[in-house]
Amino acid sequence: MKRWALFLAAVSALGADSHLVEGNPASPVRVVIFEDLQCPDCADFRAMLDRELLPRFGEKVAFEHHDFPLAKHAWARKAAIAARFLETISPVLAVEFRKTVMADQPKISVETFDTYWAGFAKSHGVDAAQASAALADSALAALVERDYQDGVARGIARTPTVLVDGEPFIETFPLSGIVKSIEREIALH
Numbered sequence: 343m344k345r346w347a348l349f350l351a352a353v354s355a356l357g358a359d360s361h362l363v364e365g366n367p368a369s370p371v372r373v374v375i376f377e378d379l380q381c382p383d384c385a386d387f388r389a390m391l392d393r394e395l396l397p398r399f400g401e402k403v404a405f406e407h408h409d410f411p412l413a414k415h416a417w418a419r420k421a422a423i424a425a426r427f428l429e430t431i432s433p434v435l436a437v438e439f440r441k442t443v444m445a446d447q448p449k450i451s452v453e454t455f456d457t458y459w460a461g462f463a464k465s466h467g468v469d470a471a472q473a474s475a476a477l478a479d480s481a482l483a484a485l486v487e488r489d490y491q492d493g494v495a496r497g498i499a500r501t502p503t504v505l506v507d508g509e510p511f512i513e514t515f516p517l518s519g520i521v522k523s524i525e526r527e528i529a530l531h
Contacts, residue, residue, distance in 0.1 A: 361406045361407055361408055361489075362406070362407040362425075362429055362433055362436055362437065362440075363404045363405065363406050363407070363433075364391075364396060364400070364404075364405045364407075364437060365396060365399065365400040365401070365402075365403045365404050365405045366400065366401055366402060366403060366404055367404050368404070369402060369403050369404045369531075370531045371402060371403045371404065371507075371524070371527045371528055371531055372403070372404045372406055372507075373395075373403055373404070373405045373406065373504060373505070373506050373524065374406050374408060374504070374505040375387070375391075375405060375406065375407050375408060375502060375503075375504050375505075376408045376409075376410040376489075376493045376498050376501060376502060376503040376504075376505075377407060377408070377409065377410060377440075377501055377502045378409075378410055378411050378412045378415055378418045378422075378501040378502075379409075379411070379418055379421035379422060379425065379440060379443050379444060380411070380412075380415035380416075380417055380418035380421060380447060380450075381412065381415065381418070381501045381502065382447060383501065383502060383513045383514055384444060384501050384502045385444035385445065385447055386514065387502045387504065388440070388441060388444045388445075390517060390520075391405065392441070394517055394521075395520070395521075395524070398521070399524055399528070402528055403524060403527075403528070407440070408489040408492065408493060409422035409425070409426070409485075409486045409489040409490065410489060410490055410493045410498060410501050410503070411486065411490065412500075412501060416451075416452035417450060417451070417452045417455040419483075419486060420455055420456075420459070420477055421443050421455065421459075422486040422489075423476065423477055423479065423482045423483055423486055424439065424443075424459050424462075424473070424476060424477065425439050425440055425443075426482045426485050426486060427472075427473070427476035427477075427479065427482055428468070431468065435466055435468075438466070439462060439466075442462065443458075443462075446458070456474075456477070459473060459474075459477070460473060460474065498510075500512055500513050501513070504520065506520065506523040506524055506527055507523070507527050509523050511523075
């Protein structure tokens with residue numbers, strides 16, 4: 343296990359108002375990611391995060407996830423609620439769900455999402471009844487909505503929108519640009 347992955351467990355003690363963080367949650371350098379779990383560009387960014395950014399910056403940077411499910415994506419809000427439910431069980435499992443659901447986007451539809459979610463939960467030892475009930479949990483839905491409204495207040499309209507000290511990287515962007523911005527922020531701290 344990479345050393346930066348160990349930092350992930352620390353986020354579970356932060357509480358419901360906190361956001362899922364990969365990397366170093368104590369870092370003053372924060373990369374804020376507004377994502378939609380049904381968004382293909384978000385899936386591409388997720389791959390960049392896993393392949394390039396976390397291995398390179400995981401010990402020095404907090405990569406903070408915010409939900410921004412777009413209205414045009416029929417199952418994105420349910421997926422965000424499911425991810426929030428998993429955060430209450432295990433931040434590591436919540437990250438695994440986010441990775442898996444993004445990788446499996448082509449296999450999922452609005453008609454199959456509930457079955458997909460039940461299968462993921464079962465295969466990861468999560469109680470099926472709790473997993474099913476979580477999709478209707480108003481407190482979890484409120485957390486997702488709060489993230490969404492925060493994004494709207496910041497002028498965000500597309501996903502992913504990744505903010506490095508307020509500098510936006512929107513939808514598709516080159517690795518070199520975000521690396522340069524993160525390196526600049528690290529140097530300032």
